[in-house]
Amino acid sequence: MKIQENPIFFQNWDDFWLLLRKGDRKGLEGIYRLFSHELFKYGLALVNDEAFIQDCIQEVFIDLWKYHPSLQRADNVKVYLFKSLSHKIYRESKKKAKWKMEALDDLGATSYSIESMESTLIGIQREQVIQRKLANGIDKLPLRQKQVIQLLFFEQFSYEEVSKMMGINLRSVYTLAWKAIGSLKKHVISLLGIVFIFL
Template sequence: MSFIELLYQEEDDAHLWQRMKKGDKEAFDKIYVEHIDHLVRYGHSFTQDASVIDDNIQEVFCRIWQKRSELKETSNIRYYLLASFRNELLKDIRKKKKSVLLWEIFSESSVSFNASLEATIIQKESQEQLHKKLNHTFGKLSSRQKEIVYLKYYNELTFGEIGEMMGLEKKAVYNAVSKAMIILRKELR
């Protein structure tokens, strides 16, 4: 994605968000449609219970619509939604299982990353073999690394956004991605 495309996307997101905040139902629906699949996939990294995921997504969107006029401006709707959904989902999971930590939740899930890098990493292997190999390789990453890689490469969040979302310093996020890439490169050779 070029700088111009990124700039346009941010301006487009900012404009769409502004319309939604003013009560534009079509803008709200567009935000929902454009981001629902990303939220569902992200939710599956925490729990396989589809009803919990759906309930928390609905809670996020209901709250956004109800409090739309009070919301802060954003130029990255996906980041805003992922962060809101993550907070809502973890609050709900903690309420249901008070003693379970985030990293235990994340490591228990069978995260399936449909990495967009598949074709560039190993072009000669079939998709099925590569998928199996990637899942095995991602299993070697820590839970934190899995989540950061997912947010960085699948959802295209910045290091700063990921750090803010996860309560980590930007440098810690960068280091986690760097270490994860070293592991992935080594394992995928």
Template sequence: MSSAEDALLLWDLFKQGDWNAYTKLYNQYFKLLNNYGYKFTKDINFIEDAVQDLFVKLWTTRSNLGNPLSVKNYLYKSLRSTLFRKLQSNSRFTEIQDDNSLPFEASFDQAVIATEQEQELRVKIKVVIDKLPARQQEIIYLRFYESFDYEEISDIMNITIASTYKLLYKALHSVESVFKDSNISNSF
């Protein structure tokens, strides 16, 4: 059974009121959700509060919840909405479309770096990604670091699938342009 199937099984048990299933879901996704939240704000306490709020809301509304195709996708989308709602209510809301100051931190702790050269390249790629607009950073994170497919990204970012393709293409084109302009590719 895959981890996605395990998550769906836990989800079903959680909806029936199984506290152990709920805590397993929480433990399984807490770190991933915090890492995703960090893409929108560096306020760790704020992110943790948002994740806590999300799980409290899930528990209290569990009898009304549907069965998502992907628990991970559902939680990411829900956290994104929760964060935006909390940011807006705290008058710290930042328009994601035009703000280049939103943070992007690549999750390098998930991969073992085989060589020094590979590590250098990863740092250079991060520098390039940091120069992208926030939505382009977000789509790269969701597609390449979290391995979401286009439909899931479309759902999370609340854009059409066609817009998802266009935004990712634009982000990759921007990365390619920065690489060419900065001679990063020439150092390897």
């Protein structure tokens, strides 16, 4: 699925989007090169299945090409793509009953990096233990709560952008975030306990 790097004069996603809407494949390729890595990371944070996420991303880009004549001007292509991938993962996972997700492996766990004074003081080995505990807590959240946490705190989208991406109202975003944080509370307490033991 990887597209080889080609020298293209356009570097702004807005330029690529315009090319795509006009039916120029360079637009699709440019958008893919700009956002595929971020989309893959985001997808893996929701469902720890690389092949499944690659398939979903491929389908998002197939749909982009298929429906390019009807695409509208996008205020933020990244938000549009994250929303498309979220919906694709949600629909496909529901079909295939993929909600029983595997625990994150060490590589996946490192994406939930905790840069704090505490983790620095207790050393790399203990930092990895903390990261795994937090990642494990996030991995056990229901998908919609996990999505909100990932989009808000790791991808750093605003509550308003998350609302648009997930197709829910702003109040529901706050509610999901509140529930997710509440569910993580026991993991955070456990995490802090480990920090204080080793300080």
